[in-house]
Structures are given as structure tokens and as C-alpha cells.
Amino acid sequence: MKTAEIAQRYLDYFEKNGHTIVPSASLVTDDPALLFTVAGMVPFIPYLSGDVPAPYPRAADVQKCLRTLDIEEVGHTPRHGTFFQMLGNWSFGDYFKEGAIRFAWGLLTSPEEDGGLGFDPADLWVTVYEEDDEAHDLWLRLTDLPEERIQRLGKDTNYWSTGLPGPAGPCSEIFFDRGPAYGIDGGPATDDDRYVEIWNLVFMQYEITNVRSKYDFDIVGELPHKNIDTGMGLERVAFIKQGVDNMYETDQVRPVLDKAVELSGRSYGAVHEDDVRFRVVADHVRSSLMLLSDGVAPSNDGRGYILRRLMRRAIRSMRLLGVEGPTFRELFAASRDAMATAYPIVATDYARIEQYALAEEATFLRTLAAGEAILDASLLQTKDAGGTSIDGAEAFLLHDTYGFPIDLTLEIAEEAGLTVDRAAFDELMLEQRTRAKADARSRKRQLADTSVYRDFRALGETVFTGYTDLETESTVLGLLVEGHPAQSAVTGQVAEVILAETALYAESGGQVADKGVIVGPGYELEVLDVQRPVPGLVSHTVEVVSGEVGVGQPATTVVDAVNRRAAQQAHSATHLIHAALRDTLGSSATQAGSLNRAGYMRFDFTWGQALSDATKTEIEEIANNAVRDNLEVTTRVLPIDEAKALGAQALFGEKYGDVVRMVDIGGPWSRELCGGTHVGRSSEVGLVSVVGESSVGASNRRVEALVGLDAFRSLAAERAIVSQLTSSLKTPREQLPARIAELAANLKAAEKKIAALEAKEIAQQGPALADAAERLGAYRVVAADIGTASSGDDVRTLALQVRDRLGSDAGVVALAARVGERPVVIVATTEAARAAGAKAGALAKVAARALGGGGGGRDDVAQGGGADPAAVPAALTAVRSELGAA
Incomplete structure (x- = not known):
């Protein structure tokens, strides 16, 4: 049974059982405490926690996930992969334990000809939390499992929590017995590879607080609405149903492994170390393909660093398999063909994906060459000094600063008859990991808990009126002072204000937040920032300038009209530049990020080389011609499929709902999905002056421009400089470049002559x-x-x-x-x-x-x-x- 068929059977089964089928969210999550969607539940956290009312009582999905916590285990075990797909069914206050168990057992054990997965009940085991008698009894009553194949385990394996205050609950896991050839008898409690966990049913029923560790906390009581969160590992089910030994040999992964075998000339199944490397290549190439398809680009920090690490580990593994030249063209094509049925975007967007992959590979191969030169010098110096070991700090420098893998350092040193002080290297790596974990914990503590907004969001979505109005009357629904709910805030205090309606734009889509004030009876608030802490809710960070603001009082949001107009000009100019880039460079020059604020715009796009002066001039001219032509700017709200059919451009990595806002400038010439504010006609943008073009990664470029009055002021300043130069050098403006070049050449010649005289004097x-x-x-x-x-x-x-x-x-x-x-x-x-x-x-x-x-x-x-x-x-x-x- 193919992997895609397993996924479709899953969705069909739950759709028949009243579940809304939800498309997979991006691997790039909105959660500021996470770099990626690390589990199937991540997109549903606002609904599970109660921060946002769920739009459906029950749902099912196939969610793309990525984890690198166990990256060193990849290739060594049958089930560890960085990219994986989680099949999930969800209940938000609807069915609970009985329903979850019925659904899971029904799908697993129903015959294949009836749409099920056809597992033999005799091969299945179940674990429950040791104190969860209800789940234990339900398994006995609802299935034909014998008592001895239902095992009770402790909190460390069968209790779920995020490690933060909030929802938690016991869980029940379903295991498949691979048979005595894979290990000893005894069930999942033996913690053996023989028993593969395929499905985890989380019964989210308690509220916890005073969290001392993931398994040490106080239970406050039961949740008002109990939820079901389940996850079944698609790759795990696939390797069982396909009769292979591990996830790397399934139909979506094996083609990359086979291509690596072909390119290396080595055999799979002959040498254990080589097998691990083949599996690493297969896993990491697929993970990189999926990250690239979701808009992540290789870089030196954040998500881009994880992607870069995966790609470089794949290159390193191919090198250890004896392949020193480029291989990504063949490997990524093999992964594309294997994944395209499930994720068509990897094929339709492959030109962009391949551009990033090949550029990163070329960069790293150059890095390896440079690192080898540095290492060779170190080896020679060590030998000349009579040493036998490369300093651990030097190996760490190669690894951390130059990206040169420690495995290659060890291998090359061994070939030279030397060792590496691995203990010192490992100590430095541990220090680095400790710092990174501390930073991650700090970020999680500071950003992850959005429960404080739960009650506000339950009152409904904040209505944004700012597309048409710059002033809106509303009511203060809530206040937060120093992160805690408050009834009022007084002069001098900084607070967060939650309103029912607002005309102030919350930062999103590259456009910065509006400036302005909020006024009411006896108080005035200066708006410092406007954000969306949870979907559908707008929070205004304010300083109380005068008076006292309280919950329930009337409030009027007043947008700074001059700043808003300048921001609109910049945002619309960004769309003009994007369209001009696509006109000039082609459709592969796609958006990779942007920033728009009053008078300034920054636009990142996929492109592998610097733009020539002539190209920059052409792009600037196309944008300004659009300004001159006074093109109409229109917005429409429509279904996302209809918008895409009309050719609307979407930002990679951005999450869109079923209904989107589409902005046209000049009809289809510039057509993008965008929630930002814009001018009414292109002439209102004013002047667009490109002031910079630079690299922001191996395959990303950045265009910066000044817009409107800021562009005029910049050009006026340049005109004044030119005027001063023409006067000082007594040279007409059109002859300035030649005159300055002549002066520079004369200066260089004089410096060269002086240097020669100094050298002669020194030699004497x-x-x-x-x-x-x-x-x-x-x-x-x-x-x-x-x-x-x-x-x-x-x-x-x-x-x-x-x-x-x-x-x-x-x-x-x-x-x-x-x-x-x-x-x-x-x-x-x-x-x-x-x-x-x-x-x-x-x-x-x-x-x-x-x-x-x-x-x-x-x-x-x-x-x-x-x-x-x-x-x-x-x-x-x-x-x-x-x-x-x-």
C-alpha cells in the first residue's frame, strides 16, 4: 500500500465519520516559540487551548512536520526521520475517549477492501496511563484485545503536556508487533524496536499549573471542554504495510536512497556505516525539499540554519560515500518525483527549489575546499612541531565558523596519521548546545503562553475597519498591565488594550503597525505598537498620556493619517517592484519577504546573482511607468482557489485561510494575496527610487527603495552633492564621472610612486x-x-x-x-x-x-x-x- 494511499484512506474514513478535512499547515509555524511545525497538534493549539474558538467540532488532517532534536539518530533506527507526516483526528469538546478509541480501532482493523488499513488485531498492543482506568476498561469493552495486551505505563510515556501551564491529559498508544525476529517478547513495556508505536491518542482533559518539569506539575481540575488530539505516524504505518524494515525504504523515500547508491557506486545492505549514510541522504534531501517548498531558504540563523545543516549533512554523507562532486541535481529530482503525488507544489515550484539547492551545494563544496586547505596547514604545522593531535579548539573553529564537519576533520586527520582532541571539541560543542537550549527555553518562557488572551478572543474577532476608515468608535474589552489582566491603567503606564473594533493596522505581511492614538472620556493613549498575539485578536500596546482608561469604557482609535498614507505608498510600491522584477527577470523571481514603512520599502526575492546597473535601472523605470500610468488599485475578497486560478501571487511560508484578500494593480499585471493597506491608484505612490540591491543568502537578493517624498528628498540631496562637485572641480555635470575617475587614477599613481620611494628607502x-x-x-x-x-x-x-x-x-x-x-x-x-x-x-x-x-x-x-x-x-x-x- 503506497504512502499516499494510506493517507487518503485515513482522510476518507474520518470524513465519512463527520470530520472536517483540514489541509496541512506549512512547516513554518506562527508560534514564536517554535521554528517549525514539530507535531500534528501545532496548527490546532489555539483551538485545543481555548484561546480561539474552534471553527468545527471535529477535524482530520495529514500534517507535515519537521523535528531535528533527534537528528543524530537518523539512519540508525527504523523510524527516526527529520521530516514526517502525522495523520490526526481532532475533537474540540465533541467526542472523547470512547469515540477516539472506536475510530482508531475501526480504521486499523477494518479490511482493506472496506477502506480500512487491514491490520490483524493479533499484531496490535495498547498502552494506557497507569491511573487511567477509564481508558483501560474502554479498550477491553470496545475491542477484542485481551487483557495481557493492554499495558499500564507511567507519566514519562503515557501522559501528555506541553511543559507549560495549560491543557494536559493521559494518552493511550497503539503498537504494532513486528515479530520475534526484531526483539524479545514482552510488549511495548520492554521498550524494544520490535514494538513500533503507530498511533497516540491524547485525552486532553485537565488544566495544569505550577509546572516544575514535563512530568511534574499540579492538576487544577478538569477542562470545561475536553479535547481529543491523536497522531498516527504515516511513515511508520507505511513501512509496516509495505513490508520493509524502516521508513527509509518506503516509496516516498527509497528513490532518493537508490539514486545515492547509483551515484556512489556502493551497495546498500553491504556495510552498516554506508547504510546509515544512504539513509541520512534520503531523509535529509526529502526534508530539504519540503522546507524549500514551504519558502524556507538556507541561511546562518533560525529556520534557514536548520535547512542549511540538513543540506550540508547530506553533502557530507555523500562525500563519505566517496562522491566529492555535486549530486543535488539528481537527488532532489528523485525526491521531487517521489513526493509530487502527495504535494504537487514540489513539482510546480521545482525551478525555484532546485535553484536554492544547487546554489547551497556549490557554496558548501567551496567551503569544504577552503576548510581542507586550513586543515592541511594545521596538519602540517602539528607534524612539524612533533605533535600527534589536532587541537580541539581548532577543530571546533573549522566546524562552527567555516561549516567544516567534524566527521571530515576526523577522517582527514586519520589519513594523515594524526588524531583530533575530540574531548575538547565535544566540550566546546556542549557549551554551544547549552547556550542554544537556554536561549530556546528563554524564548519559550517569554513567548509561548498566549492563554492570557483566551477570554478576550472568546468574545469574538477584532473587527478591522482601517481599509475604509481612519477613525473608529469602539469599546475597551480588556486591559493587560505587565502581562496580567487589569481593570484600568493610569497616566504613565504602558498597557495592552483590547478593543472590539479598530482602525489601526496590526503589523503583518511586511507592513509595520500604524501610528496613532486611542481617546476616550477623560483619557488619551499613545499607540506604541499593534499586533495579533493570537489569530483574530488585535492588541494595542499603548502609553497612557493622560487620564485613566478602564475596561468597558468607550474608545476611539485615530490613525496617524500622514504616516498611514506614506505606509500605503510604500506597500503599493513593493507590489510595483515585484511586478517589475517578474517582468524583467521572469517568473522565478518570487517574493521571499518584505518590509514596508512610511517612505521606505524592502523586497527580498529569489535570484542567484547580483543585478546589473542596467537591470536595476530597468526595474526602477517599469515601476515608475506604472506610477505614471495611474493604474487602478482594486481589492477583492474571494476563495483562495479562485484567487490562485486568477494567477494571484502568494508569499511562500505565509498562511492563508479559505477566503483571501486579493490586491490588483493594473488588473493582472500585479495580482497578489495581501492583507495590507494600499493607495487607490498607482499615481498616489509618487516617486520610487531604488537605492540598494544586495545579497541576503546564496539564492536571495534584496532591493531597497525610497518612496514618495522620501525618494524626492534623497534625490534632492544627491542633486546638491552633484552641484557642489561641479562647482569644486569646475566640471560640467555630464563630465563628472570621467573627471573623478581621472583624479582617482592620479591619486593611485601618486600613492604607487610614494610606496616605491618608501620601499627603496627601506631597502637601503x-x-x-x-x-x-x-x-x-x-x-x-x-x-x-x-x-x-x-x-x-x-x-x-x-x-x-x-x-x-x-x-x-x-x-x-x-x-x-x-x-x-x-x-x-x-x-x-x-x-x-x-x-x-x-x-x-x-x-x-x-x-x-x-x-x-x-x-x-x-x-x-x-x-x-x-x-x-x-x-x-x-x-x-x-x-x-x-x-x-x-
Whole structure:
């Protein structure tokens, strides 16, 4: 049974049983405490917690999920994957334990010809929470399971909570027995790979508080509305139904594994280490494909860092399988073909996905080449010094700063006959993980608890009137002061105000929040921010300027009209720039993010190379031509499928409901899904002046522009600068570029001439310096401060000349100079000096320490530097002392 068929059977079964079928949410979640949708319940959290009334009493879905907490387990176990799909059925105050058990058992054990999954009841085991007698008795009454195949387990396995105050409850898990070939008898309590958990039924019935850990808390009482949250792992069911040993061999994953086998020339099933690498490649390529399809782009932080890590682990695994060249073109195509039936977007959007994948692979292959060069130098230096182990801090630097995997460091070091101080490396990694976990815990504590808004949201959605009105009368529904409900707020206090209606725009879709005031009888509030803390609810952060505001009082929201108009201009200009980019570069230049505020817009888009000056000019001209043409701006609210059929552009990673707002500028020329505010006609945008274009990732570019009066002021300032230059240089405006280029060339030539004279002057010091060599023990030493130099190369040249003049003596030359504002020391040694034990690299480090910097190099010539020019005498004294002691 194919994976997609299992999913469809699941949805068909629950639809027949009165459930609303809900499409999968994006892997990118709105929850600020999470980077990704890590479980099937994440999109339903507002409904399960009661923060937002559920739009349906019962639902079912197939939810895309991504977890990297157990990333090191991928490939080693039959069921650990980073991307997975969770089949879920949900009840929001509708059916409870009996219904959940009936539905689960019915689907699992019904014959395939009747639409079920056809599991033999004799292969199934169940666990329940040890104190949940109700669930235990229901399993006995509703199914033909014998008592001995219903096991009671503790809180650590059969009790669900988020680890935060709120809903919680016992759970019941269903396991499949793979048979004695996979482990010992004894049921799920043996915690053995023989028993695979396929379905978890969570009975969300309690409210908890005083949470001391995930399994240590106080139960306040029962929830007013008990919920059902279930999750069945699609990949786990698939590998059982398909008769394979693990999820990596199922129909949606195996094609990538097979392609990796083909590209590597190695066999699957022959060597355990290779099998793990093949499975890592198959899992990580699929996960990367799905993240890219949901609009995540590789980067150095947040979600983008996780994606980059997955892609680089896949590249690393292919390299350990003996493939050093690029493979993503073939691997991603194989994953696309395997996943397209379930997720058509991976095929329709594949050009963009592949562009990111190939760019990231090329970047990392260059990183590997650079890292190998650094590692090779470290290996050589370690061997020359008689060492046997690479410093753990250096291995960590390669891993953390250059992205060079520790596995490759270990492998290359082993080939060179050296080891790596793995203990020191692991200690540094542990410190880094500890910091990251502390940051994540802090973020979770600060941002995750939205229960304070639950009662406000229960009163209904906040009505936004700002599309048509800049003032709206309303009522204060609630107040929060320092995060806690309050009845009033007085002058000087900062509070959150919840209103029934508002004309103030809450930050979203790239458009910043409105500025303005809220006024009422005897009070005035300055609006500091407007946000949507939970779906459907608007919160106004305000400072009480005067008076006292209280719950239940009348309130009028007043939008700053000048700021709103400028923000509208910027937002509409963003749409113009997007359309101009697509006109110029083609449909693959799609939106990857934006920011719009009064007078300024920033637009990120998918593109792999810098735009030429001519292209930037063309884009700017197309946008301003649209302004000139006074195009009509219209908005329509319509079903999302109809909007997409009309060609509306959607922002990748953005979540849209069944009904959307579509903004047209000039009809289909610019047609986007957008909830922001806009001008009435394109001429109202005013001037659009592109002021910047830059890279924001391997395949992302950013265009920045000033809009309206801000654009005019910027151009006026540039005009004033041009006027000053024409006057100062006595050159017509059109000849300024050539005149400035001429002056720059003359300056460069003069600098070059000065540098040559300085180099000649420095070189002339050679004979005198050699004649002044002092005797320190076995060495003739020249340690001198030569003043200033144009470059370190001039100092190096002089040091080598002086060394040559010392002939066959055991000579050491240490010359210091100031290059710009920084001190430089060059150390050179003769062959006889090296034979006597003087190493230039070691001496350069000694000098550099005195200068407050670092240094090193070969035994015959090396360089050091620092930040303190006043320490040059001390650096030279340190070299003398080192040689004298020797």
C-alpha cells in the first residue's frame, strides 16, 4: 500500500465519520516559540487551548512536520526521520475517549477492501496511563484485545503536556508487533524496536499549573471542554504495510536512497556505516525539499540554519560515500518525483527549489575546499612541531565558523596519521548546545503562553475597519498591565488594550503597525505598537498620556493619517517592484519577504546573482511607468482557489485561510494575496527610487527603495552633492564621472610612486642593519624597529635581504614596522639558525603576544602582528630574550 494511499484512506474514513478535512499547515509555524511545525497538534493549539474558538467540532488532517532534536539518530533506527507526516483526528469538546478509541480501532482493523488499513488485531498492543482506568476498561469493552495486551505505563510515556501551564491529559498508544525476529517478547513495556508505536491518542482533559518539569506539575481540575488530539505516524504505518524494515525504504523515500547508491557506486545492505549514510541522504534531501517548498531558504540563523545543516549533512554523507562532486541535481529530482503525488507544489515550484539547492551545494563544496586547505596547514604545522593531535579548539573553529564537519576533520586527520582532541571539541560543542537550549527555553518562557488572551478572543474577532476608515468608535474589552489582566491603567503606564473594533493596522505581511492614538472620556493613549498575539485578536500596546482608561469604557482609535498614507505608498510600491522584477527577470523571481514603512520599502526575492546597473535601472523605470500610468488599485475578497486560478501571487511560508484578500494593480499585471493597506491608484505612490540591491543568502537578493517624498528628498540631496562637485572641480555635470575617475587614477599613481620611494628607502637600510647584528648566544641577531612601511611585503623583503647578508652564520632577523595604524613583525632565519633550534614561526608568535595579537608561519620566515604600536620595543625585546635563553 503506497504512502499516499494510506493517507487518503485515513482522510476518507474520518470524513465519512463527520470530520472536517483540514489541509496541512506549512512547516513554518506562527508560534514564536517554535521554528517549525514539530507535531500534528501545532496548527490546532489555539483551538485545543481555548484561546480561539474552534471553527468545527471535529477535524482530520495529514500534517507535515519537521523535528531535528533527534537528528543524530537518523539512519540508525527504523523510524527516526527529520521530516514526517502525522495523520490526526481532532475533537474540540465533541467526542472523547470512547469515540477516539472506536475510530482508531475501526480504521486499523477494518479490511482493506472496506477502506480500512487491514491490520490483524493479533499484531496490535495498547498502552494506557497507569491511573487511567477509564481508558483501560474502554479498550477491553470496545475491542477484542485481551487483557495481557493492554499495558499500564507511567507519566514519562503515557501522559501528555506541553511543559507549560495549560491543557494536559493521559494518552493511550497503539503498537504494532513486528515479530520475534526484531526483539524479545514482552510488549511495548520492554521498550524494544520490535514494538513500533503507530498511533497516540491524547485525552486532553485537565488544566495544569505550577509546572516544575514535563512530568511534574499540579492538576487544577478538569477542562470545561475536553479535547481529543491523536497522531498516527504515516511513515511508520507505511513501512509496516509495505513490508520493509524502516521508513527509509518506503516509496516516498527509497528513490532518493537508490539514486545515492547509483551515484556512489556502493551497495546498500553491504556495510552498516554506508547504510546509515544512504539513509541520512534520503531523509535529509526529502526534508530539504519540503522546507524549500514551504519558502524556507538556507541561511546562518533560525529556520534557514536548520535547512542549511540538513543540506550540508547530506553533502557530507555523500562525500563519505566517496562522491566529492555535486549530486543535488539528481537527488532532489528523485525526491521531487517521489513526493509530487502527495504535494504537487514540489513539482510546480521545482525551478525555484532546485535553484536554492544547487546554489547551497556549490557554496558548501567551496567551503569544504577552503576548510581542507586550513586543515592541511594545521596538519602540517602539528607534524612539524612533533605533535600527534589536532587541537580541539581548532577543530571546533573549522566546524562552527567555516561549516567544516567534524566527521571530515576526523577522517582527514586519520589519513594523515594524526588524531583530533575530540574531548575538547565535544566540550566546546556542549557549551554551544547549552547556550542554544537556554536561549530556546528563554524564548519559550517569554513567548509561548498566549492563554492570557483566551477570554478576550472568546468574545469574538477584532473587527478591522482601517481599509475604509481612519477613525473608529469602539469599546475597551480588556486591559493587560505587565502581562496580567487589569481593570484600568493610569497616566504613565504602558498597557495592552483590547478593543472590539479598530482602525489601526496590526503589523503583518511586511507592513509595520500604524501610528496613532486611542481617546476616550477623560483619557488619551499613545499607540506604541499593534499586533495579533493570537489569530483574530488585535492588541494595542499603548502609553497612557493622560487620564485613566478602564475596561468597558468607550474608545476611539485615530490613525496617524500622514504616516498611514506614506505606509500605503510604500506597500503599493513593493507590489510595483515585484511586478517589475517578474517582468524583467521572469517568473522565478518570487517574493521571499518584505518590509514596508512610511517612505521606505524592502523586497527580498529569489535570484542567484547580483543585478546589473542596467537591470536595476530597468526595474526602477517599469515601476515608475506604472506610477505614471495611474493604474487602478482594486481589492477583492474571494476563495483562495479562485484567487490562485486568477494567477494571484502568494508569499511562500505565509498562511492563508479559505477566503483571501486579493490586491490588483493594473488588473493582472500585479495580482497578489495581501492583507495590507494600499493607495487607490498607482499615481498616489509618487516617486520610487531604488537605492540598494544586495545579497541576503546564496539564492536571495534584496532591493531597497525610497518612496514618495522620501525618494524626492534623497534625490534632492544627491542633486546638491552633484552641484557642489561641479562647482569644486569646475566640471560640467555630464563630465563628472570621467573627471573623478581621472583624479582617482592620479591619486593611485601618486600613492604607487610614494610606496616605491618608501620601499627603496627601506631597502637601503639593509647593509647598516646587517652590520649592526648583535651576538646572542649561538646566534647573530638583527632585531630592529624600521619605523613605518607601506605594506608588510616591504618589511618581508628587507628582512630577507638582511638575512642573506648574514651568510652562513646562524642568523635571526626580526624587523618591526607600523603599517597603517597596526604593528607588524617579520622574522627570518638562516639555515644554520634553524639547525641550532631557532624557528621563525615560533619567534613570530612570541613577538605577536607582546603586540596583543597573533602570528606564525614557516620555520624560515614568519609574520606576527597586533593592535598596540607602542608595544613594538617590547616585542623585539621578547624575541631577543627567547634567543638569549636558548
